[in-house]
Structure formats: C-alpha cells, structure tokens
Amino acid sequence: MTTVTERLRADRPVFSVEFMPPRDEADERRLWRAVRELEGLDPAFVSVTYGAGGSSRDRTIRTTGRIATETTMVPMAHLTAVDHSVTELRNVIGWYAAHGIRNILALRGDPPGDPNGTWVQHPQGLNYAEELVTLIRDLGDFCVGVAAFPYGHPSAESPERDIDFLLRKFAAGADFAIAQLFFEAEDFLRFRDLVAARGCDNLVIPGIMPLTTPKMLAKTVELSGAQLPAGLAARLQPLVDDPKAFRAEGIDVITETSERLLAEGVTDLHFYTFNQSRATREVVNRLGLVPARA
Ligand code: FAD
Numbered sequence: 001m002t003t004v005t006e007r008l009r010a011d012r013p014v015f016s017v018e019f020m021p022p023r024d025e026a027d028e029r030r031l032w033r034a035v036r037e038l039e040g041l042d043p044a045f046v047s048v049t050y051g052a053g054g055s056s057r058d059r060t061i062r063t064t065g066r067i068a069t070e071t072t073m074v075p076m077a078h079l080t081a082v083d084h085s086v087t088e089l090r091n092v093i094g095w096y097a098a099h100g101i102r103n104i105l106a107l108r109g110d111p112p113g114d115p116n117g118t119w120v121q122h123p124q125g126l127n128y129a130e131e132l133v134t135l136i137r138d139l140g141d142f143c144v145g146v147a148a149f150p151y152g153h154p155s156a157e158s159p160e161r162d163i164d165f166l167l168r169k170f171a172a173g174a175d176f177a178i179a180q181l182f183f184e185a186e187d188f189l190r191f192r193d194l195v196a197a198r199g200c201d202n203l204v205i206p207g208i209m210p211l212t213t214p215k216m217l218a219k220t221v222e223l224s225g226a227q228l229p230a231g232l233a234a235r236l237q238p239l240v241d242d243p244k245a246f247r248a249e250g251i252d253v254i255t256e257t258s259e260r261l262l263a264e265g266v267t268d269l270h271f272y273t274f275n276q277s278r279a280t281r282e283v284v285n286r287l288g289l290v291p292a293r294a
Contacts, residue, residue, distance in 0.1 A: 001100045002074045003143035005175050007044040008203060013262050014044040015269045015289045016205070017280060021051055021059035027275065031063070034277035039071055041281065041290040044268055046071075047105060047178075050078040052112050061092065065099045076145065077101055080109025081132050085124035089135060097140050105145040105178065106132040106169075116154065130165065130172045137173035146170075148177035148204055150191040154225045167200055176203040178270050181224045183232055185260035192266075206261055209272040210279035211250030214240045251279060255286050262287065 008014065017038055022028035035046070048064045051057050060077065067075040077096055081089065096104060108129040111117040121127045126135070129146055136142050146169040152159030166177060182188050188206045195204055211217050217236060221228055235253060239246040258269055269289070271280040284290055 001068065001102050003175075004045045004074065004076055004103045004145065005143055005203075007074055008176070008205075008268050010044070010267070013267050013269070013289060015041075015271060015280075015284050015287075016044045016046065017271045017273050018047045018049060018207075019063070019273060019275055020049045021056050021063050022275070023056070023059075031275045034273060034275050035067065035071060035073075037277040037281065038273075039073055041284060043073060045074040045076050045103065047076040047078060047103075047270075050080050050107070050109070052082060052109070057092075061095060064096070064101055068099055068101050074103065075101055076103035076105055078105040078107060079132065079136075080107045081122070081126040081129070082109035082112060083122055083125075085122055086126065086135065087124065089126070089132065090139065093136055093139050093142075097142075102141065103143045103145070104136050105147070106136055106174065107147055108132070119155070128165070130169045133169050133172040133174045144174045146174040146177050148179045148191070148195075149225075150179050150182040150187050151224060151226045163195060163198065166195065167198060170200055170202045174202065176205060178205045179207050181207050181209055181220045181272070183220070183224065183226060183229050185257045185264070187226075188261065188266075189264050203267070205268045205270045206266060207270050207272060208254060208258060208283075209274075210254050210283055211236065212247045212279045213243065213250075214246065216250070216274075247279075251282055251286075254279075255283050258283060258287055 019031055022031045046067055048060050050060050064075045064077040067073055106129050111119050126132055133144050136144050148166050149162055152162040156162035179188060192204050209216060209220055235249055239249055273280050
C-alpha cells in the first residue's frame, strides 16, 4: 500500500482529510457518505482519529480497515498510548500491518476524562509519543506521522521546549508531522520556519478546520490553545446569530488562510472534516486542489 510520504511527493499541492470513528449507525452512514463524496476528489490520504475508550477504538480500527479495502484512498490510522500496555499497542499495530495499513499517526493522547489533567502512564505502557514512534518503527515498514503544536503543546514548558520534543520524534523515526489548529497563516508559517531553522527538513502539514459554525470556531479556540485574534473576531462574531452569513464568512476566512499557506510553499492542507464533506469540498474546489491524480 502507498505511504503518506509517497502521496505527498506530487509536484503540486494536495489536500488530505481527517475523519472520526462513527459513534452509532446514523453517524456511520454520515461518515461513509462523506468518504464517498471526498473519494472522487482524490485526497492524498485519509486519517481516522483514535478514541479514548474500547468501543470507539474498535470503530477506528474497523473504519481504517474498510477505507483500506473498500475505497481507492490511502488510509492513515491514529494511535495513542492512553490506557494501553505495550503488548496491546503491539497487537493494534500488528492488526494494521496484517490489513495492509502502512501509515500510522503516533500520539501520546490526552489524559482520559480531562484533556488538561495530569498524564498518567499505563504501568506497562509508554510515556511519550516519541516512544510510540520507536515501537512502530521496530515492528515494521510503516510510514509514521506525529502531532505538532504551532503555539506549543498546552502542557509544554515553553513553545521552544516543545519543538525540542518534536525534533526527538523525528529523530526516533517519524516521517512527518500534522499541526494542531491555528488561527492565522503566519502562526503556522512562523512555526514551520522555526522547525526548519533547527535543521529539520521533515514535512509539517497544517491542520485546517472550516469555520462553518460558531461551534467550530469555539472548537478551534479550545484545540489551538490560543485566543481568537481581534481581526477574526471582528469578521465572525457579529455574524453568530446569522448561520448562513457566518458560514459564508467562515469559508472565506479558511480559503484565504489556505491561499496564503499555498503561496508560501505548503504542499498539503489537512482538513478536519468532523465526518462532513461539504465545507472541505467547497474550500478545496475554490483553491483548485482537485483532483490530485490528474
Ligand atoms: P507528546 O509528543 O508525547 O507530547 C506530550 C507532552 O509531553 C508535550 O507537552 C511535550 O512537550 C512533552 N514531551 C514530549 N516528549 C517528551 C520527552 N521526551 N520528555 C519530556 N517531555 C516530553 N488525541 C487522541 O486521543 N486521538 C487522536 O486521534 C488524536 N489525533 C490528533 C491529531 C493531531 C494532528 C493532533 C495535533 C493531536 C491529536 N490528538 C489526538 C491529541 C494529542 O493526543 C494530544 O494533544 C496529546 O496531549 C499530545 O500528544 P503528542 O503525541 O503530541 O504527545
């Protein structure tokens, strides 16, 4: 099966998408509708997030397997160290290998229950994503991605220190990183340049979420760990009671941010879809990013 890095070697920019494991049957139908709607646009790869608990994890594994066997797309499975012994992690990685899934996003994960709580290592488990990268690399010929944080990870001593650990993940064998949400193209570009200035040429891919609703805007504030910049607040906040106008402005904002990233040489935009395809399709069409295979 093709690797993510092979798919990103195109001589022109591409996009990729993230899905979440479906929670129930209705969600599963929604997810597969989005998968099929995006398949025709040929995303470079499709990632599936890894949940905090047992059944959602099974759904991640099943969904990634179905994408591998029932679609033409290249899947990437997320995997976290949360509540897993090394033996369990080996089993999941082995299952992926057996199903031909060669791309894994190696994450530590958040403390269960409270993402801002104190991290507790499983007694027979791993402490940092770096160790998971090493484990995956030891187990087979995988293409491994890791997380990166343009404003620094919330629990990091400092953004600079967080970059030290990102570099350690690359040194352990990670091929590329996907960045957490950010607000302005310059925030990502500054981070990308800081990483490059440390002598690292691994690809860092920006994570993009179409700002279609006030809820998505709030989610971006929460995940990025940053304040909403005044310029964006002035554009979006007056529209919170007008869903149509908010959506139109939010799509404009994300299109403009993406255009700026592409103009600065970014080669892949990774869209967080929340299992809906419409906004992503709209933005990638406006950017002229489809189809990647043509
Ligand atoms: P790490 O790289 O291990 O870093 C965790 C913290 O420890 C950071 O503060 C870092 O600075 C510090 N650190 C790292 N290495 C060391 C070291 N060697 N010594 C000392 N300190 C160190 N969560 C999920 O549960 N499921 C998902 O599917 C998921 N997908 C994600 C996808 C993306 C693109 C991103 C950006 C995040 C995702 N997350 C997901 C969230 C992620 O699991 C959390 O943000 C988690 O808190 C950090 O994970 P990490 O892999 O960056 O951890």
